[in-house]
Amino acid sequence: MTETEANAIAARHADVFHRPVMEHLRGLLIICAVALYMVFAWWLFAVGQVVSNGNWDIAGSYLADWVSYEIRPDIEYDGDALEISFPRFSPLGDNPKPDWLATETAIVERRRAVTTQATDTGSGQTSGAGFLGALDTKPAAKDDGGFLGAMPSPSAPTEAPTAKPAPAEPMVTREEAIVGADISFGGDAHIRVQPGFVSVAYNGEVLELDIEEREAVHARGPLPDWASQRAPGAKVIVRFGFAGRAEIEDDEVKVRRRFLGWENFFFDTRSPYWGMSTSEVLGTIFFGERIEEGRSNLAIAWDNIVNNADWQHGDVWLKLLQTIVMAFAGTVFASLLAFPLAFAAARNIMPNRFVNHLLKRSFDFLRSVDMLIWALFFTRAFGPGPLAGISAIFFTDTGTFGKLYSEALENIDDKQREGVRSVGASPSSVQRFGVVPQVLPVFLSQSLYFWESNTRSATIIGAVGAGGIGLKLWEAMRTNQDWENVAYMVILILLVVFIFDNISNALRQRLIGRQ
Amino acid sequence: MTATTHSPLLSEAGEAVERHWRELAGRRRLYTIGGIVFMVLAMSGSLWFANESNAGKFFDRLPYLFDFVGQMLPRDGWEIWRALFDLPSPYDDGSLKYNYPEGRVYFTETFYLPEYFYKMLETINIALVSTLIGFGLGFVLCFLAASNLTTRRWLRFFVRRFMEVLRAFPEIVIAGFFLAILSLGAVPAIIAVSIHTIGALGKMFFEVVENADMKAEEGLRAAGANWVERVWFAIVPQVMPNFLSYALLRFEINVRASTIIGAVGGGGIGEALRLSISRTHEAKTLAIILLLFCTIVAVDQFSAWLRGRLVGKQAFEFGRGA
Numbered sequence: 001m002t003e004t005e006a007n008a009i010a011a012r013h014a015d016v017f018h019r020p021v022m023e024h025l026r027g028l029l030i031i032c033a034v035a036l037y038m039v040f041a042w043w044l045f046a047v048g049q050v051v052s053n054g055n056w057d058i059a060g061s062y063l064a065d066w067v068s069y070e071i072r073p074d075i076e077y078d079g080d081a082l083e084i085s086f087p088r089f090s091p092l093g094d095n096p097k098p099d100w101l102a103t104e105t106a107i108v109e110r111r112r113a114v115t116t117q118a119t120d121t122g123s124g125q126t127s128g129a130g131f132l133g134a135l136d137t138k139p140a141a142k143d144d145g146g147f148l149g150a151m152p153s154p155s156a157p158t159e160a161p162t163a164k165p166a167p168a169e170p171m172v173t174r175e176e177a178i179v180g181a182d183i184s185f186g187g188d189a190h191i192r193v194q195p196g197f198v199s200v201a202y203n204g205e206v207l208e209l210d211i212e213e214r215e216a217v218h219a220r221g222p223l224p225d226w227a228s229q230r231a232p233g234a235k236v237i238v239r240f241g242f243a244g245r246a247e248i249e250d251d252e253v254k255v256r257r258r259f260l261g262w263e264n265f266f267f268d269t270r271s272p273y274w275g276m277s278t279s280e281v282l283g284t285i286f287f288g289e290r291i292e293e294g295r296s297n298l299a300i301a302w303d304n305i306v307n308n309a310d311w312q313h314g315d316v317w318l319k320l321l322q323t324i325v326m327a328f329a330g331t332v333f334a335s336l337l338a339f340p341l342a343f344a345a346a347r348n349i350m351p352n353r354f355v356n357h358l359l360k361r362s363f364d365f366l367r368s369v370d371m372l373i374w375a376l377f378f379t380r381a382f383g384p385g386p387l388a389g390i391s392a393i394f395f396t397d398t399g400t401f402g403k404l405y406s407e408a409l410e411n412i413d414d415k416q417r418e419g420v421r422s423v424g425a426s427p428s429s430v431q432r433f434g435v436v437p438q439v440l441p442v443f444l445s446q447s448l449y450f451w452e453s454n455t456r457s458a459t460i461i462g463a464v465g466a467g468g469i470g471l472k473l474w475e476a477m478r479t480n481q482d483w484e485n486v487a488y489m490v491i492l493i494l495l496v497v498f499i500f501d502n503i504s505n506a507l508r509q510r511l512i513g514r515q
Numbered sequence: 516m517t518a519t520t521h522s523p524l525l526s527e528a529g530e531a532v533e534r535h536w537r538e539l540a541g542r543r544r545l546y547t548i549g550g551i552v553f554m555v556l557a558m559s560g561s562l563w564f565a566n567e568s569n570a571g572k573f574f575d576r577l578p579y580l581f582d583f584v585g586q587m588l589p590r591d592g593w594e595i596w597r598a599l600f601d602l603p604s605p606y607d608d609g610s611l612k613y614n615y616p617e618g619r620v621y622f623t624e625t626f627y628l629p630e631y632f633y634k635m636l637e638t639i640n641i642a643l644v645s646t647l648i649g650f651g652l653g654f655v656l657c658f659l660a661a662s663n664l665t666t667r668r669w670l671r672f673f674v675r676r677f678m679e680v681l682r683a684f685p686e687i688v689i690a691g692f693f694l695a696i697l698s699l700g701a702v703p704a705i706i707a708v709s710i711h712t713i714g715a716l717g718k719m720f721f722e723v724v725e726n727a728d729m730k731a732e733e734g735l736r737a738a739g740a741n742w743v744e745r746v747w748f749a750i751v752p753q754v755m756p757n758f759l760s761y762a763l764l765r766f767e768i769n770v771r772a773s774t775i776i777g778a779v780g781g782g783g784i785g786e787a788l789r790l791s792i793s794r795t796h797e798a799k800t801l802a803i804i805l806l807l808f809c810t811i812v813a814v815d816q817f818s819a820w821l822r823g824r825l826v827g828k829q830a831f832e833f834g835r836g837a
Contacts, residue, residue, distance in 0.1 A: 034647060041644045044637075045701045054697040062695060322568055325561040332558055368811045372775045372785060373804055376792045381580040385569030390562075456685070463687045464778045464789060467569065470687060474779065477691035490688055497683050 064242060065483035069263040073101060073183075076252040077213050080195045081108050081177035091263035091310070093274065100257065104180035109172060183255055185243040193253050200238050200246070202226055209236060214251050262484055264310050271304040311485065316472060320492055322386040323468035327454040330393025335447045337398050338363075342405030343431065349409055360406065366399030371461055379465035389466035393454050400450065401443075408442045409435065441511040448511075452504040455497055469493060587797045594798035599806060601629040604798075612796050631787060631799075631806050638783035639810070641704050641776075642769035648705075649712025649769075650762045653678075656713070657720030658746050663729060675721075682714030690776050704781030708772050712765055719761045723754045756825045763818040763825075770814050774807065 010017045042048065069091055076083045084103065086096055183191040190201040200207040207227055208220040216233030223229060227238045235249040247254040266281075267273040272291050273281050285297045292300060306314035344350045345359035374392035382388045417434035425433065462470020473489050476482040525533060566573050589595055590606060597604050597615055604613040618630025628636075658664050660674040686707045693703035731749035740748070777785025784807060791799040 038644070038647065041640060044640060045644075045705065047702055050697050050700055050702045056696065059696045062692065318568065322565065325565050329558060329561045329565060332554070364812065365808075368808050368815070369804065370771050370774055370807060370811065372771070372778055373788065373807065376778070376789060380792060381583045382573065382576045383570030385571070386565035387569040387571075387573055387576075390565055456683075459685050460687050460772075460775055464775070470685075473685070473687060474691065477688070477695065480695055486688060486691075490685060493685055494683050 062480070062483050064258060065481075066487040067262075067484070068242075068258050068260045069484060070244065071096075071098065071255075071257050071259065073255050073257075074252050075181055075193050075255065077195055077211065078177075079108075079213075081179055082181055082193060082195060084178060084181060091269070093269040100184045100186075101255075102182040102184075103178045104182075105176050106179045107174055108177050108179065109174050183246075183257070185240045185257060187243070189240045189243060191238075191246055191253070191255070198248050198253060200227070200248075202238070202240055207236075207238065209248055211248070211250060217248055217250050262311075262488070264308070266308070267301075267304050268309045268311075270309070273301055273304060311488065316469070316485075316489060316492065319467075319469040319472045320489075320496065323389075323458045323462060323470065323493075324455065324496065326386045326389035326393060326458040326462075326466070326468055327451060330390045330458075331397060331447060331451040331454050333390070333394045334397035334401050335443070337394075338401035338405050339443065341398075341402050342409055343435075345402060345406040346409035348412070348414070349431070349435065359402065363399040363402035363406075366395050367403060368399075369395075371396040371457060372464065375461040375464055375466045384465045384471065385467040387467075389458055389461060389468055392461055392466055393458065397450060397454065401447065404446050405439070405443055408439050408446075412438045445508040445512050448504040448508050452497070452500045455500050459493055586795060587800065589798040589801060595801045595805065598796075598798040598802035599629060599631060601627070611794065612799075615799075631784065631803055634782075634784040634787050635806055635810055637701060638773050638777055638785065639770060639814075641701050641708065641773040641781070641783055642766060645705050645708035645712050645773070646762055646766045646769050648709040649716050649765065650758075652709075652713045653716035653720050654758065656717045657724055658750070660717065660721040661724040663725055663727070664732075664742075664746060664750065674717075678714045678717040678721075680714070681710050682718060684710070684714075686711050686772065686776060687779065690779060690781055694780050699780045699782065701782040704773055704776040704783070707776055707781070708769050711772070712769060716761060716765055720754070720758055723757045723761070724750060727753045760822040760826045763822050767811075767815055767818050770811060 071086075071090060071092060073084055073086050076085065082103075084101070086092065090096060092098060179195065181193040183193070185191070185202075188201060188204065192199045192201075196211050196213065198209045198211060200209070203224070203226065205224045207224055210218045210220065212218070217229070217236050218233065219227075219229065219236065223236070226240070227236055229236045233250075235247050237245060237247050239245040242258060244255070244257040246256065264274065267276075273284065276284065281301065284291070285301050288297055291297055341359055341363075344355055345363065347353075347356050350356060371392050374395045375388060378388035378391040382391070412435060416438060417430055420430050420434035458466070458468055459470040459473070462468035462472075463474040465471065469489055469492070473486060473493075476485045476489065571579075589598075594604065594606075596602070601615045601619045603616050607613040615630075619627040620630065620633045621627045656674055656678060660671055660678065662671060665671050665674075689710055690703050690707035693706050697703050727750050731753070732745050735745045735749050773781065773783060774785040774788075777783035778789040780786065784803060788800065788803045788807070791803060
C-alpha cells in the first residue's frame, strides 16, 4: 500500500481515523476514574490496615481444618514424672495410646502434698474447660456430652472432701510413672520430652531446651527457623508445617499433631463400630452377633451414624431439607399468587389502568424491600425456622414473579386471543386458550430458574435466623473450631445446588426448547 | 345444528388421526393430573415439615404477627424522619432507642451525614467495589473460557469449572471465614461478594463472547494479529455494551447481597438493620427500611436507564444469574 492509497482510505473514512479527542481518551479516562475510585475505596475501608491486622496465622490452620484434624495431647511436668492427657472429646476415644506417642515408664518416688494436689486439679479445671483427659475420667462427667459449662460442677464437690481431712501432710509414694515421651511428627520431626528437658529434631537440626518447671524455658544455642520464642524464658513454639506444631511451655508441652482426613466421619468414639475398618463394619452388620438385644446391628449402625456427635449427620440433613423446603415452598407459593395477579397487572389484559398501576407498584415494593428485611421481619414474627424463610422467599418472589409474569403477558401475540374471541368464547376461555398456552412455558421456566437460585438464597437468609442449613453453617463457623463441619455442609450445599441446577435446566429446556 | 348430536363421519385416515389425538390428549391429561397430585403432595409434605421444625408453629404465631406489626409502629410519624436524619427526639430518655443525634458522622464542624445514610453509602461502596473487582477478573477469565477464542480444551474446562466453583460457593461461608480472620467489617463482605461476582459475571461474559461475530476476529487474524490484539480489537468492542449491562445487573444484585452479608457482620446498613430489629427500635428500623427501599429502587431505576442506553430494550431481563 502506498502512502497516497493510505491517505485516500483515511480521507474516505474520516470518522474512523479522526475521532474526537474525548472519544479517544474516553477509555483511558474511565480506567483512571476506576483506579482513583479503588484508591478511595482502599482508604475508605482501610483495607491495608485491616489486612495487616488480620490473623493470618490462624487462617492457615482454619483452612487446614477443612480437610484435616488435630490430636492434642498435653504433656504436663509433674516433678520428675510426666502426665499425658488428651482432651475429653479427643477423636481417638477415651484412653488413647497412639503409636506416634511412645512413652517410657519407671518407678519414681513421688512426693505430693495434698494441698498442691487440690490446687493442681483446680487449675486444670479453669485453664482447660473440657480438656480434662484420661487422668480424671469420672463416669458421672462422661455423660454430659458437649456441655463444657457443666464440667466443673460435678467434680468440684467430689474434690472438696478429699482435700479437707489432710491439709498439709506430704505423702510419699512409689509408683510407676511416665518419665519420657517421644512424639513423632512423621519424617524426621521428633520431640522428646523428659522432666526438665525437651529436645526437638527437625530438618536435620536439633533444638534442646531446658525447662525450669513453672519458671522459664531456656534454649541451648540459637533457635532454628522453625522455632519461635517471644521473649527469653517464654514458651517456645515449634512448627512442623502441615504435620502440626508444639508449644513448649514451662509447665507443659502442648502437642498439636495434624492428620489428613475427616475423623470419625461415620462412627463417633461412643459407637461400638468405632475404630473398625469398613470390612469389619460390614461384617459385623451382616454376619456378626447382635451387639445389643432387641436391635439389629444395622439399626444400631444407622442410629450411630445419624447421631454422630462430631458430625451430627441427622441434624445436618434435616437442616438441609429445611433449606430445600424453604426454597421449594416459597417459590411455589409465590408463583401461585403471582399468576392471577400478573393477569390483573398486565395492561393488555386488564384494561383498568388504576389496578395495573397499583399491582405493579406493589410488586415493586415486595421486590425492593429486600429478602433480608422480610427474613428478619418474619424471624421476629414466627421465630427462627423454615416458616420465616418460606415467608421471606414468598414475599420477595411474589414481587419478582408478578413483574416478570406481567411483562411476559404484555409481550404476547394478540392474534391467538383474537382468534379465540372471534368464535364467541367467554372471557375466561379467551384467557385459558388464547393467552395461557403462550405464556405458561415462560412462566414455568422463570419459576424453575428462581427455584434453583432461591435454594442458594435460602442458605444465606438462613444465617440471619431464617433456619435451615444457613443457620447451622453460621453456628459452625462462629465457634471457629468446626471448619471440617463447614466443609461438609458446603459440599452438601454445592451438591444440592448442582442437582437442582441440572433438574431445573433439563425441565426448562423441555419447556421452552433449546435456546 | 346437528353437529352437536351427530359426530361427523370420518374417513379411515381421519379416524386414525382422531384416535391418535385422543390418545395424546389422554396422556397429556394424565401427566397434568399426575403433576398436580405430585405438587400437592410435595407442598403439603413440605409445609407440614416446615411447620413441625419451626421454632413457633404457624397458627400459634399468626395472631402475634399482628402484635409484632403493632410493635413496629413508632410513637409518632415524625420519629421516622428524626431517626433517618439524626435529629434530636422529644422522647429522648438517654436510652439507645432515641439517641438519634449520636450517630451523626461529622465531616466538618457543622456538616454531618446522618448515620444511616453513611452506612447505606458504605453498603453501596461495598457493592460497587466488588462489582468492579468481579468485572475486572471476570473480564480476564471469560476469554479463556470461550470456545471460539480458546482452543485448548483443558484450559477452557479448567477456567469454567473454576468460575462455577466461585459462583456456587456459598457467600456466607467466604464471609464467615474472612470475618474470623479479619474481624468484623466491610473487607470480608467485599471479598465474599467479589468472589461470587467473578464467577457469576465470568459465566455471563463468556456466553456473550461465544455469541460474538467472528468476522472481525478473522480479519485481524488474516492481518497477523496475535491473540491479545485479536481479542482487544475484534471482540471487546462488540461485547463491551453487553458486558457493562450485565455488570450493572450484577451491581443491583450486589447491593442486596452486601446488605445481607452486612447483617451477619459485614458492616454497612445490613448490620444496623439487624441490630435495630432485634432491639425493637421501631423508628430506627422503619427509617432504615425506608432508606433501603428508596436506595434499591433508585439503583434499579438508574441501572435500567443506563442499560437501556447501552444495549437497548433487550437488556431488561433482570434477575438473570441471581
